[in-house]
Amino acid sequence: MRELAxxxxxxxRIALLLCLLLLPLAGCLRVEVSRTNDxxxxxxxxxxxxxxxxxRKGPARELxxxxxxxxEKQLIRARVPMWLVRQFDRGHDxxxxxxxxxxxxxxxxxxxxxxxxxxxxAGLGLLFELEEEQGERVLVWLQ
Numbered sequence: 001m002r003e004l005a006x007x008x009x010x011x012x013r014i015a016l017l018l019c020l021l022l023l024p025l026a027g028c029l030r031v032e033v034s035r036t037n038d039x040x041x042x043x044x045x046x047x048x049x050x051x052x053x054x055x056r057k058g059p060a061r062e063l064x065x066x067x068x069x070x071x072e073k074q075l076i077r078a079r080v081p082m083w084l085v086r087q088f089d090r091g092h093d094x095x096x097x098x099x100x101x102x103x104x105x106x107x108x109x110x111x112x113x114x115x116x117x118x119x120x121x122a123g124l125g126l127l128f129e130l131e132e133e134q135g136e137r138v139l140v141w142l143q
Contacts, residue, residue: 030079039068039075043139046077047126050141054125060142063119070135082142086116 036042046066060082067076119127119142127140 029084030077032077034075035073036068036075037073039066039137042066042075042077043068043129043137046139046141047129049143050126050139053141053143056124058124060119060124062143064141064143066137066139068135068137070137082116082119085119 043066046064049064063080063082063085065076065078065080067078068074069076122142124142127142129137129139131137
């Protein structure tokens with residue numbers, strides 16, 4: 001097997017096969033990472049986008065998020081199709097963990113408490129917007 005892996009033709013074929021297998025996922029995730037001192041405009045735009053869907057009926061097709069790290073001045077914008085979100089749901093019922101640990105970040109407090117079932121029940125539009133004392137900001141919506 002090692003001899004096959006050393007063969008450049010075999011390596012090229014393996015790489016092409018992996019590309020073909022992963023190609024359907026290439027357009028699924030939209031993630032943009034940038035640096036900024038002022039995340040306000042990005043959050044305002046995301047909030048307007050979320051409000052366009054607020055109260056609308058129908059299943060969510062996409063989860064959107066904007067996250068800003070004050071320490072790193074890093075802004076992350078992401079959109080993930082719900083079918084992919086469902087793939088990562090491990091069947092949490094939202095009842096595990098106490099979520100209130102002092103000093104825990106927003107992601108640690110939500111871990112194990114939010115399931116895809118919760119997202120489906122929430123409906124379209126703004127899910128939550130958080131601003132931490134340390135300056136971290138998070139906005140999540142369904143559309």
